[in-house]
Amino acid sequence: MWSAPYDLSIDAARADALFASALQSSDEPSAVQVRQAIAAASSELGYMGCAGRVAQEYGEHPETAVTRMRWARLTAAGTPGGSPSEAGCASRPVRPAVLCPAPRAARDLAGRPQTGLMLQAC
16 A cells, blocks of 8 residues: 655644644634644654654544644644745735635656655645
């Protein structure tokens, strides 16, 4: 059995770390609290450990994991700091997920799926 491709970008890793943290959306956390939660979860679990926690939650509680991941991705993307690719991201609008229906696996020139780990954007 082969495993599904997984996005290993720094943005996805930060969202996974926030998802795996104890921080709750109902806390209405500040940018400082979000950065601290990401740093704490990353150092405690490591990036692959955070991804494992995400997978576990999707397996055990898929109905709540979807909402939490949506919050984690939007919050991590809207919080500057932690990666050079996010310079000034607090001032730019976050693109809604509805613009991209689903990630696609990368394909070669003949249209066959690639076996790499990264997902191709829409």
